[in-house]
Amino acid sequence: MDISEKISALKTEKGVTILAHYYTPLGVHKIADRIGDSLGLSKIAKNEVETDYILFAGVLFMAETASVLNPAKIILSPDKSAGCPLANFLSGDDIEKYKEKYPNIPVVVYVNTTAETKAHTDICCTSSNAVKIAEKIAEEFKTDTILFGPDKNLASYVRNRTNLNIISIPGRGFCPRHNLFKKQDVINARKDHPKASLIVHPESPPEVQEMADYIGSTSGMINFVEEHENDSGYIIGTEIGLMEHLIWKNPSKNFFPLNTKSLCENMKKITLEKIYSTLKSIETPEEAKYQVKVPSNIAQKALLSIDKMIDYS
Ligand code: SF4
Known part of the structure; x- marks a missing residue:
């Protein structure tokens, strides 16, 4: 058995749901029960998971959100050092x-x-x-x-x-992966692929957003590709993992990165090997190392903020 098959067998045996963000490595998408963006995964974590364990393949704040939404469930992060500079x-x-x-x-x-x-x-x-x-x-x-x-x-x-x-607030916050997109990247990409659609994430700088054909979340970008046929392809202005996902799901379409350096090192810390180790730790003393539990006084207040978002969206 290869590692993906071992993970699939172990997650069934241990009763674990694996939720993965689009920016994790493609191999992780292939073994996940559900793949999504922040809002989609929050809703799934709250309403649709039946297993006692949720393994969250994403950065730490996402696992925290799942913990806040599901205090009765055990949330596992394969690498708690996967933070988010933003x-x-x-x-x-x-x-x-x-x-x-x-x-x-x-x-x-x-x-x-x-x-x-x-x-x-x-x-x-x-x-x-x-x-x-x-x-x-x-x-x-x-x-x-x-x-x-x-x-x-x-x-x-x-x-x-x-x-x-x-x-x-604070007026200077940014995602280092999206903020690196520059006007010149758009000029270069348009020169190489003049008829391709440029789709970018709203974490990109305003001058890049202004030049785009579509601005939206990762899920919005996926929907755009599904709903707008373009034989000349799509220039993707977000973390590179989404492009890998799009190529996987749309093998007949053409995708080009706006900038090949847009790779989130923290999301890439979530590897198949670490997921396997996390699953193996369940019901052993090692399990605590992977558990993410938000203290109840913080969780209760954070829940009000998240619940309100889910109600309003
Ligand atoms: S791409 Fe990485 S650094 Fe940027 S917001 Fe997402 S998790 Fe944070």
Whole structure:
């Protein structure tokens, strides 16, 4: 048996559901029970998982979100050192300082934040629902201003699609993988593939978003490819894992990376070998090493923020 077959057998034997983000290595997509983006996986973790164990193939904040949504389940992360540099831009203490400076203004944070940060906010959002969430929370608070963090590029995307005054907190937050896309990358890609559709993630810089044919979440980009036939192909402006996924699912279509360096090292830490070791640890003293459990005082507050997002989206 190869390692994928061993993982499939072990996850059935131990009763584990494997949820994987699109940015993990392609081999992980192939053994996962479900693949998705942040919002999709949050909803699945909350409503559709029947097993006692969830193995979350993604960065740590995603496993934390699954833990917050499912306090009765055991959440496992194959590598707890897989963090997210974007999430590190905003802490709960930072938010409290902004709340003092801007009293009675609602705080919206991207789901790419720690549970501790979420616990200090009014509501979370993902890239697919950020505009809707911003409008709904502003309506609830009867205000035209919101605090929005930590991604400055997503904040700009929301600002351009609403009539709201979006205050970006901390104002300098970004994903290192998406923020590296430059106008020159678009010029180069358009020169090489003039008739291809350029589709980018809203974590990309505004000047890149402005040049795109479509801007959307990873799920939105997948839907775009399915719904818009283009024989000349698609230029993909997000983490490289999504492109690998698209090639796997659409072998007859052509895909080109906007920049080959857009690779998230943290997502790539989630390997098949580590998933196998995690599964083997179940019901042994080693299991604790992989468990992700958010303290209940933080989890309860973070849950309000996540639940509100799910209700509003
Ligand atoms: S791609 Fe960017 S936002 Fe996503 S996990 Fe990696 S660093 Fe964080």
